[in-house]
Amino acid sequence: MSPRPVILILIDGLTPSMLEGAIGSGDTPTLAALAAQGDYGRATSVFPSLTPVCLSSIATGAHGDVHEIPHLVWLERGENRIVEYGSSFQAVRAAGIGNTLRDSLVNMNAQHLGRRAVTIFESLADAGLRTAAVNFTAYRGRTRHQATVPFLGTISGPERFFFFNLFSSDRTGAPLSWRNRAAGSIDAYAAAVGRWLVARDAFDLLVFYLSDYDYASHAAGPDTALEVLRRCDDAVGTLAETAGGVDALLERYAVVVMADHGQTRVREAFTIADAYRGVDGILPLGSNRAAHVYLGPECRLDARGVAARLDGVPAAEVALFREGPDAVARRDGEELRFAPAIGGGFELTGDATILDHPDALTCTWAALGNPNAGDVLVSAAPGHEFTDLGGGHHVGGGSHGSLTRGDSEVPMLTVGLEGKPSSIVEVAPLVLSHFGVGTPDYALETAAA
Incomplete structure:
Protein backbone atom coordinates (compact mmCIF):
# COMPACT_ATOMS: atom_id res chain seq x y z
CA MET A 1 0.00 0.00 0.00
CA PRO A 70 22.83 33.05 7.13
CA HIS A 71 20.38 35.85 7.96
CA LEU A 72 17.80 38.29 6.58
CA VAL A 73 20.70 40.58 5.67
CA TRP A 74 24.26 39.51 4.92
CA LEU A 75 27.43 40.28 2.99
CA GLU A 76 27.90 38.43 -0.29
CA ARG A 77 31.69 38.34 -0.09
CA GLY A 78 32.23 37.12 -3.65
CA GLU A 79 30.33 40.11 -5.06
CA ASN A 80 31.18 42.48 -2.19
CA ARG A 81 27.56 43.54 -1.82
CA ILE A 82 24.85 43.39 0.83
CA VAL A 83 21.99 40.92 0.35
CA GLU A 84 18.73 42.02 1.99
CA TYR A 85 15.71 39.70 1.85
CA GLY A 86 13.15 42.20 3.16
CA SER A 87 13.65 43.09 6.82
CA SER A 88 11.43 46.17 6.45
CA PHE A 89 10.37 48.62 3.77
CA GLN A 90 13.08 50.99 5.00
CA ALA A 91 15.70 48.25 4.65
CA VAL A 92 14.44 47.35 1.17
CA ARG A 93 14.83 50.96 0.07
CA ALA A 94 18.32 51.15 1.57
CA ALA A 95 19.44 47.99 -0.23
CA GLY A 96 17.61 48.87 -3.45
CA ILE A 97 14.12 47.65 -4.24
CA GLY A 98 15.15 45.84 -7.41
CA ASN A 99 18.06 44.10 -5.69
CA THR A 100 15.87 42.96 -2.79
CA LEU A 101 13.12 41.63 -5.03
CA ARG A 102 15.59 39.72 -7.16
CA ASP A 103 17.49 38.35 -4.15
CA SER A 104 14.44 37.31 -2.12
CA LEU A 105 12.30 35.97 -4.97
CA VAL A 106 14.92 34.36 -7.22
CA ASN A 107 18.55 34.48 -6.06
CA MET A 108 17.97 32.96 -2.62
CA ASN A 109 17.10 29.66 -4.32
CA ALA A 110 18.95 29.98 -7.61
CA GLN A 111 22.29 31.20 -6.22
CA HIS A 112 22.44 31.51 -2.42
CA ARG A 265 8.20 41.26 22.74
CA VAL A 266 10.54 44.16 21.89
CA ARG A 267 10.96 47.15 24.23
CA GLU A 268 14.15 48.76 22.87
CA ALA A 269 16.05 48.96 19.60
CA PHE A 270 19.82 49.25 19.22
CA THR A 271 21.93 50.02 16.16
CA ILE A 272 24.80 47.59 16.39
CA ALA A 273 27.08 49.84 14.34
CA ASP A 274 27.08 52.21 17.33
CA ALA A 275 29.30 49.74 19.20
CA TYR A 276 32.00 50.12 16.53
CA ARG A 277 32.18 53.85 15.91
CA GLY A 278 35.72 54.85 14.97
CA VAL A 279 36.71 51.31 13.93
CA ASP A 280 37.58 51.04 10.23
CA GLY A 281 37.04 47.96 8.11
CA ILE A 282 34.01 46.63 9.92
CA LEU A 283 30.50 45.96 8.59
CA PRO A 284 27.86 45.28 11.26
CA LEU A 285 24.56 44.00 9.80
CA GLY A 286 21.62 43.67 12.16
CA SER A 287 17.96 42.87 11.70
CA ASN A 288 15.32 41.72 14.14
CA ARG A 289 17.05 39.96 17.08
CA ALA A 290 20.32 38.79 15.52
CA ALA A 291 23.33 40.42 13.90
CA HIS A 292 26.39 39.45 11.88
CA VAL A 293 29.59 41.49 12.03
CA TYR A 294 31.95 41.23 9.05
CA LEU A 295 35.64 42.18 9.32
CA GLY A 296 37.57 43.58 6.38
CA PRO A 297 41.34 43.18 5.93
CA GLU A 298 41.93 46.73 7.18
CA CYS A 299 40.12 46.17 10.48
CA ARG A 300 42.49 46.54 13.45
CA LEU A 301 40.35 44.25 15.64
CA ASP A 302 40.19 40.48 15.43
CA ALA A 303 36.98 38.56 16.11
CA ARG A 304 37.69 38.38 19.83
CA GLY A 305 38.20 42.14 19.96
CA VAL A 306 34.97 42.73 18.04
CA ALA A 307 33.05 40.47 20.43
CA ALA A 308 34.62 42.19 23.44
CA ARG A 309 33.30 45.56 22.25
CA LEU A 310 29.82 44.24 23.06
CA ASP A 311 30.64 43.57 26.73
CA GLY A 312 28.23 45.63 28.77
CA VAL A 313 25.98 46.47 25.80
CA PRO A 314 22.47 45.71 27.13
CA ALA A 315 21.11 44.75 23.70
CA ALA A 316 23.71 42.01 23.12
CA GLU A 317 23.24 38.86 25.17
CA VAL A 318 25.79 36.57 23.48
CA ALA A 319 28.54 37.20 20.92
CA LEU A 320 29.94 34.18 19.05
CA PHE A 321 33.09 33.64 17.00
CA ARG A 322 35.49 30.94 15.88
CA GLU A 323 39.00 30.75 17.35
CA GLY A 324 41.15 27.95 16.01
CA PRO A 325 39.26 24.65 16.17
CA ASP A 326 36.83 25.99 18.78
CA ALA A 327 33.79 28.18 18.89
CA VAL A 328 33.62 30.84 21.58
CA ALA A 329 30.47 32.28 23.14
CA ARG A 330 31.08 35.50 25.09
CA ARG A 331 28.79 37.36 27.48
CA ASP A 332 29.95 40.37 29.50
CA GLY A 333 33.56 39.21 29.59
CA GLU A 334 32.82 35.58 30.47
CA GLU A 335 33.42 32.89 27.86
CA LEU A 336 32.49 29.36 26.88
CA ARG A 337 34.66 27.44 24.42
CA PHE A 338 33.15 24.45 22.69
CA ALA A 339 33.71 22.04 19.84
CA PRO A 340 32.15 18.73 18.71
CA ALA A 341 33.37 15.75 20.71
CA ILE A 342 34.39 12.42 19.25
CA GLY A 343 31.39 10.14 19.55
CA GLY A 344 28.85 12.96 19.70
CA GLY A 345 27.98 15.94 21.83
CA PHE A 346 30.35 18.80 22.60
CA GLU A 347 33.46 19.36 24.67
CA LEU A 348 33.05 22.46 26.85
CA THR A 349 35.47 24.75 28.65
CA GLY A 350 34.23 27.71 30.64
CA ASP A 351 30.81 28.97 31.70
CA ALA A 352 28.20 26.60 30.22
CA THR A 353 25.34 28.88 31.31
CA ILE A 354 26.26 31.33 28.54
CA LEU A 355 24.55 28.98 26.08
CA ASP A 356 21.74 27.58 28.21
CA HIS A 357 19.24 28.16 25.40
CA PRO A 358 17.38 25.39 23.51
CA ASP A 359 19.77 23.30 21.39
CA ALA A 360 22.18 26.25 21.46
CA LEU A 361 25.46 24.38 21.02
CA THR A 362 24.31 22.60 17.86
CA CYS A 363 22.63 25.70 16.43
CA THR A 364 25.49 28.11 17.05
CA TRP A 365 28.23 25.72 15.93
CA ALA A 366 26.39 25.30 12.62
CA ALA A 367 25.68 29.02 12.28
CA LEU A 368 29.36 29.82 12.70
CA GLY A 369 30.15 27.20 10.05
CA ASN A 370 28.01 28.95 7.45
CA PRO A 371 30.42 30.26 4.77
CA ASN A 372 28.27 33.39 4.40
CA ALA A 373 28.18 34.17 8.13
CA GLY A 374 29.88 37.16 9.70
CA ASP A 375 33.10 36.83 11.69
CA VAL A 376 31.08 37.53 14.84
CA LEU A 377 27.44 36.53 15.39
CA VAL A 378 25.30 38.29 17.97
CA SER A 379 22.14 37.09 19.73
CA ALA A 380 20.02 39.87 21.20
CA ALA A 381 19.08 40.08 24.87
CA PRO A 382 15.43 39.68 25.88
CA GLY A 383 13.38 42.74 25.02
CA HIS A 384 15.95 44.12 22.58
CA GLU A 385 16.18 44.27 18.81
CA PHE A 386 18.83 45.37 16.32
CA THR A 387 17.78 48.02 13.81
CA ASP A 388 18.02 47.06 10.15
CA LEU A 389 19.69 48.80 7.20
CA GLY A 390 16.97 51.43 7.07
CA GLY A 391 16.71 51.91 10.83
CA GLY A 392 13.55 49.79 11.02
CA HIS A 393 12.54 47.93 14.19
CA HIS A 394 9.51 46.44 15.97
CA VAL A 395 9.58 48.27 19.30
CA GLY A 396 6.18 47.81 20.94
CA GLY A 397 5.56 44.65 18.93
CA GLY A 398 7.23 41.28 18.52
CA SER A 399 10.41 40.02 16.91
CA HIS A 400 12.65 36.95 16.67
CA GLY A 401 16.06 35.73 15.60
CA SER A 402 17.84 35.21 18.93
CA LEU A 403 18.74 32.07 20.86
Missing part, protein backbone atom coordinates in the same frame (compact mmCIF):
# COMPACT_ATOMS: atom_id res chain seq x y z
CA SER A 2 1.37 3.39 -0.99
CA PRO A 3 2.02 5.90 1.81
CA ARG A 4 -0.50 8.67 2.20
CA PRO A 5 0.40 12.05 0.72
CA VAL A 6 1.59 14.64 3.23
CA ILE A 7 0.38 18.19 3.89
CA LEU A 8 2.96 20.27 5.75
CA ILE A 9 1.18 23.28 7.27
CA LEU A 10 3.57 26.01 8.33
CA ILE A 11 2.21 28.98 10.34
CA ASP A 12 4.96 31.61 10.40
CA GLY A 13 5.87 32.91 13.85
CA LEU A 14 3.30 30.89 15.81
CA THR A 15 4.38 30.36 19.42
CA PRO A 16 3.63 27.10 21.25
CA SER A 17 1.80 28.96 24.02
CA MET A 18 -0.48 30.70 21.53
CA LEU A 19 -1.39 27.48 19.74
CA GLU A 20 -1.89 25.57 22.97
CA GLY A 21 -4.10 28.31 24.39
CA ALA A 22 -6.19 28.61 21.24
CA ILE A 23 -6.74 24.86 21.04
CA GLY A 24 -7.72 24.74 24.71
CA SER A 25 -10.15 27.64 24.40
CA GLY A 26 -11.87 26.34 21.28
CA ASP A 27 -10.81 29.33 19.16
CA THR A 28 -9.20 27.11 16.51
CA PRO A 29 -11.56 24.15 15.97
CA THR A 30 -9.77 22.69 12.95
CA LEU A 31 -6.35 22.74 14.61
CA ALA A 32 -7.93 21.33 17.77
CA ALA A 33 -9.47 18.46 15.78
CA LEU A 34 -6.08 17.69 14.23
CA ALA A 35 -4.38 17.83 17.62
CA ALA A 36 -6.94 15.42 19.06
CA GLN A 37 -5.78 12.77 16.59
CA GLY A 38 -2.10 13.61 16.48
CA ASP A 39 1.12 13.75 18.44
CA TYR A 40 1.95 17.22 19.77
CA GLY A 41 5.05 18.67 21.39
CA ARG A 42 7.48 21.57 21.33
CA ALA A 43 10.50 21.62 19.03
CA THR A 44 13.47 23.91 18.47
CA SER A 45 14.24 26.22 15.57
CA VAL A 46 17.69 27.18 14.28
CA PHE A 47 19.99 30.18 14.76
CA PRO A 48 19.39 32.85 13.74
CA SER A 49 15.68 32.07 14.08
CA LEU A 50 14.76 34.22 11.09
CA THR A 51 12.40 33.14 8.34
CA PRO A 52 14.82 32.69 5.38
CA VAL A 53 17.17 30.66 7.59
CA CYS A 54 14.35 28.65 9.14
CA LEU A 55 12.53 27.86 5.89
CA SER A 56 15.81 26.80 4.28
CA SER A 57 16.38 24.45 7.22
CA ILE A 58 12.88 23.01 6.91
CA ALA A 59 13.27 22.51 3.16
CA THR A 60 16.71 20.89 3.33
CA GLY A 61 16.77 19.19 6.74
CA ALA A 62 19.97 21.08 7.50
CA HIS A 63 21.44 23.94 9.46
CA GLY A 64 23.10 26.96 7.87
CA ASP A 65 26.50 25.30 7.54
CA VAL A 66 24.90 23.21 4.78
CA HIS A 67 22.18 25.41 3.24
CA GLU A 68 24.32 28.59 3.52
CA ILE A 69 21.49 31.10 4.12
CA LEU A 113 21.06 28.14 -1.30
CA GLY A 114 24.07 25.84 -0.96
CA ARG A 115 24.87 23.34 -3.70
CA ARG A 116 25.48 20.62 -1.12
CA ALA A 117 21.95 21.07 0.21
CA VAL A 118 19.11 19.02 -1.28
CA THR A 119 15.58 20.30 -0.81
CA ILE A 120 12.69 18.03 -0.03
CA PHE A 121 11.19 19.03 -3.38
CA GLU A 122 14.30 17.86 -5.22
CA SER A 123 14.53 14.57 -3.31
CA LEU A 124 10.88 13.66 -3.86
CA ALA A 125 10.89 14.70 -7.52
CA ASP A 126 13.96 12.52 -8.08
CA ALA A 127 11.96 9.62 -6.60
CA GLY A 128 9.08 10.23 -9.03
CA LEU A 129 6.75 11.86 -6.48
CA ARG A 130 4.63 14.98 -7.02
CA THR A 131 5.45 18.09 -5.03
CA ALA A 132 3.51 21.30 -4.50
CA ALA A 133 4.08 24.49 -2.50
CA VAL A 134 2.12 27.64 -1.76
CA ASN A 135 4.01 30.86 -0.86
CA PHE A 136 6.98 28.90 0.54
CA THR A 137 10.20 30.83 -0.06
CA ALA A 138 12.78 27.99 0.10
CA TYR A 139 11.31 26.36 -2.97
CA ARG A 140 14.17 24.99 -5.12
CA GLY A 141 12.95 22.01 -7.12
CA ARG A 142 13.20 20.24 -10.47
CA THR A 143 10.43 21.92 -12.52
CA ARG A 144 10.95 25.16 -14.43
CA HIS A 145 8.37 27.94 -13.97
CA GLN A 146 8.00 31.24 -15.79
CA ALA A 147 7.21 34.29 -13.67
CA THR A 148 4.12 36.37 -14.36
CA VAL A 149 6.36 39.48 -14.31
CA PRO A 150 9.12 39.44 -16.94
CA PHE A 151 12.05 40.72 -14.85
CA LEU A 152 11.96 37.65 -12.56
CA GLY A 153 12.47 35.24 -15.46
CA THR A 154 12.25 31.51 -14.72
CA ILE A 155 12.96 29.52 -11.59
CA SER A 156 13.20 25.85 -10.61
CA GLY A 157 10.59 24.83 -8.07
CA PRO A 158 8.12 22.11 -7.10
CA GLU A 159 6.00 20.56 -9.84
CA ARG A 160 3.01 22.63 -8.78
CA PHE A 161 4.13 26.02 -7.52
CA PHE A 162 2.14 29.04 -6.41
CA PHE A 163 4.01 32.06 -5.08
CA PHE A 164 2.11 35.28 -4.33
CA ASN A 165 0.68 35.41 -7.89
CA LEU A 166 4.24 35.83 -9.17
CA PHE A 167 4.53 32.16 -10.13
CA SER A 168 1.46 30.00 -10.82
CA SER A 169 1.85 26.60 -12.39
CA ASP A 170 -1.94 26.26 -12.84
CA ARG A 171 -5.01 28.45 -13.13
CA THR A 172 -6.79 28.13 -9.78
CA GLY A 173 -9.06 31.16 -9.63
CA ALA A 174 -7.30 32.33 -6.45
CA PRO A 175 -7.65 36.05 -5.62
CA LEU A 176 -4.81 38.57 -5.74
CA SER A 177 -2.54 37.82 -2.78
CA TRP A 178 -1.25 41.35 -2.05
CA ARG A 179 -4.55 43.27 -2.28
CA ASN A 180 -4.86 43.80 1.52
CA ARG A 181 -2.30 41.97 3.63
CA ALA A 182 -3.44 43.47 6.94
CA ALA A 183 -6.89 41.98 6.30
CA GLY A 184 -5.46 38.54 5.49
CA SER A 185 -5.34 38.56 1.71
CA ILE A 186 -2.12 36.53 1.47
CA ASP A 187 -3.42 33.64 3.54
CA ALA A 188 -6.76 33.88 1.71
CA TYR A 189 -4.85 33.37 -1.53
CA ALA A 190 -3.07 30.37 0.00
CA ALA A 191 -6.39 28.88 1.13
CA ALA A 192 -7.88 29.21 -2.34
CA VAL A 193 -4.89 27.50 -3.95
CA GLY A 194 -4.91 24.80 -1.27
CA ARG A 195 -8.57 24.10 -1.95
CA TRP A 196 -7.81 23.67 -5.66
CA LEU A 197 -4.95 21.27 -4.94
CA VAL A 198 -6.83 19.11 -2.41
CA ALA A 199 -9.86 18.91 -4.68
CA ARG A 200 -7.66 17.33 -7.35
CA ASP A 201 -5.37 15.23 -5.12
CA ALA A 202 -2.68 17.02 -7.05
CA PHE A 203 0.37 16.19 -4.90
CA ASP A 204 2.25 13.70 -2.79
CA LEU A 205 3.68 16.55 -0.69
CA LEU A 206 2.05 19.95 -0.25
CA VAL A 207 3.90 22.64 1.71
CA PHE A 208 1.15 25.05 2.76
CA TYR A 209 2.70 28.24 4.14
CA LEU A 210 0.66 30.83 6.05
CA SER A 211 2.58 34.05 6.69
CA ASP A 212 -0.01 36.49 8.05
CA TYR A 213 0.35 35.47 11.71
CA ASP A 214 4.00 36.54 11.85
CA TYR A 215 3.13 39.85 10.16
CA ALA A 216 0.46 40.59 12.77
CA SER A 217 2.67 39.54 15.69
CA HIS A 218 5.46 41.86 14.58
CA ALA A 219 3.00 44.73 14.79
CA ALA A 220 1.18 43.89 18.04
CA GLY A 221 3.46 41.45 19.84
CA PRO A 222 3.52 37.68 20.39
CA ASP A 223 0.40 35.89 21.59
CA THR A 224 -1.81 38.88 20.73
CA ALA A 225 -2.94 38.04 17.19
CA LEU A 226 -5.73 35.62 18.06
CA GLU A 227 -7.99 36.88 15.27
CA VAL A 228 -5.25 36.17 12.73
CA LEU A 229 -4.74 32.69 14.17
CA ARG A 230 -8.46 32.11 13.75
CA ARG A 231 -8.02 33.03 10.08
CA CYS A 232 -5.15 30.53 9.85
CA ASP A 233 -7.49 27.93 11.32
CA ASP A 234 -10.08 28.85 8.69
CA ALA A 235 -7.45 28.37 5.95
CA VAL A 236 -6.61 24.91 7.29
CA GLY A 237 -10.35 24.31 7.62
CA THR A 238 -10.70 25.03 3.91
CA LEU A 239 -8.42 22.08 3.17
CA ALA A 240 -10.43 19.85 5.50
CA GLU A 241 -13.77 20.99 4.10
CA THR A 242 -12.58 20.31 0.57
CA ALA A 243 -11.58 16.79 1.59
CA GLY A 244 -14.97 16.20 3.28
CA GLY A 245 -14.08 17.10 6.88
CA VAL A 246 -11.16 16.54 9.24
CA ASP A 247 -11.66 12.77 9.44
CA ALA A 248 -11.79 12.48 5.66
CA LEU A 249 -8.72 14.71 5.36
CA LEU A 250 -6.77 12.43 7.70
CA GLU A 251 -7.90 9.33 5.84
CA ARG A 252 -6.33 10.77 2.70
CA TYR A 253 -3.33 12.65 4.07
CA ALA A 254 -0.74 12.65 6.80
CA VAL A 255 -0.41 16.13 8.27
CA VAL A 256 2.26 18.23 9.98
CA VAL A 257 1.39 21.54 11.66
CA MET A 258 4.35 23.62 12.82
CA ALA A 259 5.98 27.03 12.97
CA ASP A 260 9.41 28.11 11.78
CA HIS A 261 10.23 30.23 14.86
CA GLY A 262 8.54 31.96 17.77
CA GLN A 263 8.47 35.61 18.77
CA THR A 264 9.18 37.70 21.85
CA THR A 404 16.20 32.78 23.63
CA ARG A 405 13.50 30.19 24.18
CA GLY A 406 10.65 32.43 23.08
CA ASP A 407 12.30 33.03 19.70
CA SER A 408 13.57 29.52 19.11
CA GLU A 409 10.83 27.21 20.38
CA VAL A 410 8.02 26.14 18.04
CA PRO A 411 4.88 23.99 18.15
CA MET A 412 5.13 20.64 16.35
CA LEU A 413 2.04 18.51 15.60
CA THR A 414 2.18 15.36 13.46
CA VAL A 415 -0.74 13.19 12.40
CA GLY A 416 -0.21 9.93 10.52
CA LEU A 417 3.60 10.00 10.54
CA GLU A 418 5.88 7.71 12.51
CA GLY A 419 7.89 10.07 14.64
CA LYS A 420 7.74 13.56 16.09
CA PRO A 421 10.56 15.99 15.19
CA SER A 422 12.35 17.66 18.08
CA SER A 423 13.82 20.26 15.71
CA ILE A 424 12.65 21.88 12.50
CA VAL A 425 15.66 20.31 10.72
CA GLU A 426 14.14 16.87 11.38
CA VAL A 427 10.92 17.53 9.42
CA ALA A 428 12.31 16.89 5.91
CA PRO A 429 14.00 13.59 6.92
CA LEU A 430 10.73 12.46 8.58
CA VAL A 431 8.72 13.16 5.42
CA LEU A 432 11.31 11.50 3.18
CA SER A 433 11.29 8.44 5.44
CA HIS A 434 7.47 8.34 5.24
CA PHE A 435 7.78 7.96 1.47
CA GLY A 436 10.69 5.53 1.67
CA VAL A 437 13.05 8.06 0.12
CA GLY A 438 16.63 8.24 1.37
CA THR A 439 17.83 11.30 3.23
CA PRO A 440 20.94 13.29 2.25
CA ASP A 441 24.14 12.26 3.99
CA TYR A 442 24.30 15.49 5.99
CA ALA A 443 20.92 14.68 7.59
CA LEU A 444 22.28 11.35 8.76
CA GLU A 445 25.35 13.13 10.19
CA THR A 446 23.09 15.54 12.08
CA ALA A 447 21.03 12.67 13.48
CA ALA A 448 24.18 10.86 14.63
CA ALA A 449 25.46 13.98 16.38
